[in-house]
Amino acid sequence: MGRQPPRYQQIKQYLLENIRTGHFPADHQIPPEEQLAVTFGVSRMTANKAIRDLVQEGYLVRQSGIGTFVTDRRSESPLVEINNIADEVRRRGHGYANRVLSCEAISADDEIALRMGVRIGVTLFHSILIHLEDGLPIQLEDRYVNPRWVPGYLEADFSRQTPNEVLVAACPISDMEHVVEAVLADPQAADWLEVEPSLPCLSVRRRTWSGDHLISYAHLLHPGDRYKLRSMAHSAT
Missing domain, CATH: 1.10.10.10 (Winged helix-like DNA-binding domain superfamily/Winged helix DNA-binding domain)
Known part of the structure; x- marks a missing residue:
């Protein structure tokens, strides 16, 4: 038996x-x-x-x-359809840069543990970056990464590689799930993006998998007057 x-x-x-x-x-x-x-x-x-x-x-x-x-796994897309934001900016003939606001190991709180499918208190990597096009902020990226699948994330040089490129180098990205909505930036986000708090922004909450492994959750916030929804479908994972 x-x-x-x-x-x-x-x-x-x-x-x-x-x-x-x-x-x-x-x-x-x-x-x-x-x-x-x-x-x-x-x-x-x-x-x-x-x-x-x-x-x-x-x-x-x-x-x-x-x-x-x-x-709803209908939002899954192969990696070839998900471009690196730095490449996207350069294809427009503009200059790309970013500012790293924080990059550290943290303990997952209730909300992030739920989104990442881990236990509360598990160590995750957390980064916050501002992506710039010709010196103007176009995306605030607030990302959590599972160290088990991307162990070298905190040591990455984001002046040379975007978080997208670091993830791709560590794991082949197979699937994603995202939620897009119009929001108003909170005062801190508005300050980082150099916009008025009353300006509508486009928000993307995205989870990224490599095979069966959930490797990253990111909240991407774009000033509504600087980024189009058509372009956002090809933004950084």
Whole structure:
């Protein structure tokens, strides 16, 4: 008689089967951890591990205080369609530069742990950069990176390589998921972007995978009068 797989793997397979058959379609809220734990006769921690793995692999996304939902993978794009912002600026015949505001190791808080599919308190790399076109800020990039997949991220020289180039050098980027919306910049972001707080901005929240590994989550903010949505579909990952 064959050995039964670990209980958390049974929960993973149950959820994956429902996702792949369409029983749990995109944006569907899956059963909560407590219910899965009771159904499979396991601890809540075991159910949490199954869900955390599927978040890491890109099948689920957690929304704090609401629940866990099936992701819409229709937004996946091959790397060839995701250009490096420095190359994008240079193709327009303009000068590219960036300013590094911070680059450090941090402990994941509740929100970032949910977005990165890791436990609260896990060490992640965090960088904040301003990308410039002919000296004018066009993008504020606030990025979190999993050190397991990009261990040399903090040692990168961003005057020579953008975060996009560092990620690509470490891992082949296979998939992405993003949410685009119009927002007003908070006072700190407006100051960094050198815009008035009342100016509408284009916001992209993007998660990036290499195979089954979620390697990066980035919030990209662009002044609305300096960046077009058509161009943003090809911005830095």
